[in-house]
Amino acid sequence: MTVWRFARRAVLALTALGVMAGMSSPGRAADGPEVLVFAAASLKNALDDAIASYGKATGTKVVASYAASSALAKQIEQGAPAQLFISADLDWMDYLDQHQLIDAATRRNLLGNSIVLIAAKDSGIGEVSLAPGIDLASLLGDGRLAVGNVKAVPAGKYAKAALERLGAWAAVEGKLAQAENVRAALALVARGEAPLGIVYRTDAASDSSVRIVATFPADSHPPIIYPAAVTRSGAGGGAADFLAFLGTPTARSAFEKQGFSVIGATGS
Numbered sequence: 001m002t003v004w005r006f007a008r009r010a011v012l013a014l015t016a017l018g019v020m021a022g023m024s025s026p027g028r029a030a031d032g033p034e035v036l037v038f039a040a041a042s043l044k045n046a047l048d049d050a051i052a053s054y055g056k057a058t059g060t061k062v063v064a065s066y067a068a069s070s071a072l073a074k075q076i077e078q079g080a081p082a083q084l085f086i087s088a089d090l091d092w093m094d095y096l097d098q099h100q101l102i103d104a105a106t107r108r109n110l111l112g113n114s115i116v117l118i119a120a121k122d123s124g125i126g127e128v129s130l131a132p133g134i135d136l137a138s139l140l141g142d143g144r145l146a147v148g149n150v151k152a153v154p155a156g157k158y159a160k161a162a163l164e165r166l167g168a169w170a171a172v173e174g175k176l177a178q179a180e181n182v183r184a185a186l187a188l189v190a191r192g193e194a195p196l197g198i199v200y201r202t203d204a205a206s207d208s209s210v211r212i213v214a215t216f217p218a219d220s221h222p223p224i225i226y227p228a229a230v231t232r233s234g235a236g237g238g239a240a241d242f243l244a245f246l247g248t249p250t251a252r253s254a255f256e257k258q259g260f261s262v263i264g265a266t267g268s
Helices: 003-020 041-059 071-079 092-098 136-140 154-165 169-175 183-189 201-206 239-245 249-257
Strands: 035-040 062-067 084-086 108-112 115-120 145-148 174-178 196-200 210-215 225-230
Touching: 003 062, 003 174, 035 041, 035 201, 035 239, 035 249, 041 062, 041 136, 041 183, 041 249, 062 071, 071 084, 071 092, 071 239, 092 154, 108 154, 115 154, 115 183, 115 201, 136 169, 136 196, 145 154, 154 169, 154 183, 169 174, 169 183, 169 225, 183 196, 183 201, 201 210, 210 225, 225 239
Parallel strands: 035 062, 035 084, 145 174, 145 196
Antiparallel strands: 084 225, 108 225, 115 196, 115 210
16 A cells, blocks of 8 residues: 555655646746646546637646646745646645745635545446435445545545534444545556545546446535646746636536536526
8 A cells, every 4th residue: 555655645646747748937938838737636627628629719728737736836835837726625725825925815725526426337336325424434345435534635635524513433434445536546457456435526437347336425525626726936927817717608518418507607
């Protein structure tokens, strides 16, 4: 487990270095992206579609780097040249705000989501009722429950809160397979390395090799909100225009297609 986590941290570090190496300054290079977005891993499919639409409409090049919100926030704190940050929870946006690393005037709540319990498509586990007192430990057997890191990754934090609310945390705490981001947790279930996992509904919808066996009650965890803001290094550039685009009907369609709810959509 230690080697696995180390390898994933190494990949994140190399990704950050790759972004930094491609830029000659904290702003942008002549051959670099016009807008560099750091976004929660769960946004990949929908945001890629929105970026493609924006590029086609405006000719502006937007490049997104995806990882856990916690890892991306720390990279921004360490000087990574992201111009726009989209987090999967309020906490990591608050963290950057407290460190004066975002343009607070641009901050907005962009999207909503929900968390679900998933199993592999060919799993023998049927529909699960997530009532208080649910015995997930018995369902897991000798296997583990795939989740994002419960101390840092938003999806993992939401999962822990829901399990605590349902009275299931104590029984499964020692049976977790904690991943560096929610897509890594999804992959553990998809590959059959974990019998069950907790991910966002949008992640489950993105992978046909898994299926949803239960949806966590909305009141079992804090509201799942994706805030977005232009970073301090992105102020005055094209990031604000792209952020405005994310509230248009075109972007809304891309997000809703993947199962997100859009907060405060604007006109075209």
